[in-house]
Amino acid sequence: MNRPAQPADDPADVAGRLAAALSGVPDPDWLAQARSRIVTDPASLPMLFASAGRRCGRAGLADAPGWSADEAARVLLLVDLATVTTGAELAAAVVDCYHHGDAAERRAVLKALPLLPVGDRAVPLLDDAIRTNDTRLLAAALGRYARHLDQPAWRQAVLKCVFTGVPLAAVHDLDARADGELLIMLAGLDEERTAADRTLPADALALLARLRAADAAAATGGPTTTHQEG
Template identity: 65%
Template sequence: MTSEPSNQTDSLLAALGQDWLADARASVAAKPGSVTRHFAAAGRRAGRAPLPDAPGWSADEAARAVLLAALPAEEVAGQAADLYRYGDADEKRAVLKALPMLPVGAEAVPLLLDAIRTNDTRLVAAALGPYARHLDQTMWRQAVLKCVFMGVPLAAVDRLEERADAELAGMLAAFAEERTAAGRDVPADATALLDRLTSEKEA
């Protein structure tokens, strides 16, 4: 595991400051199968309040991410897939947010694709975090457009300014034309992105 994910795990641990998690991590490291029990209990044990010292994370999400990071490297991808597949919406979101911290390479891309197919705005937003670097450009554009359609703020999309391109601009322009023709508003952040991409193309 790289130092950056390790540092993020340390930051989440510090932000949580909960003693029970040390025992749970040790249990997961020694007996990977125990992660299912601890993962399910995290909402009750950690609570669900936002963490002031870890913006964007709730306590249960952070605890679940720490538990996943405690797994032996060879167990992570399989356990993460199972926890996502059988988890509720909060557990699925925690898995998606934890992926950039885990040594899974591109193995977890199917989890992103599943999340993007849902109508759960929280899952779609989580799927477009830093791990979305593993999505190919075609799928990434479609996911960004779905965010616009669902009203997910584009601020949730990691590396948006870097990856947005002329083809995405064309998709946004077609979307905006349809919305305007139907007398519906276009989200302000989508309009701003389209204006920027159009200006760059003209320049």
């Protein structure tokens, strides 16, 4: 159900908002020094990335809903790194942070991906996050960077959200990418749940209703907004 895609967030704008939200962290001087150091000494990233939770705290940020202090600090480090490192070298550093990090560090990497000029090099990180049973990783993997997922992988990730209770609001461009194949998959799951006296989550039922309406409109020759694969 196509809706205009939202313009990509400008990394500098996002960094500015996160930096402002982090102004009250327990150790703001450490963060400022870490951001300066990452530009002059990119090799310091692993140590600084791992230290961010201890030095900046892990509380949610009142001025940046959906972000914790450690996530925001780590994203700032990666955005700053991208000013001096690009392409395959930057992607390798990002992948290393993900694979050597704990769950919180991995979430930060996933949330940073839309802001980094790594192209589709980090798609394997999405695949890894989607395979896990960590619902917060799954939600983080389906942000804006998930546009790099091919359609079959994206559909399976949406279904996993339904199965695991991840709100579909976490899925970027859900209506724009939802298509006839997803309709079939959701309808089948709905039938299974109904036969077992269970129901789909409300947001999944709402998506199914929208997909059915689009499919009916297409069948009668009316305007349709169902996604078409290129």
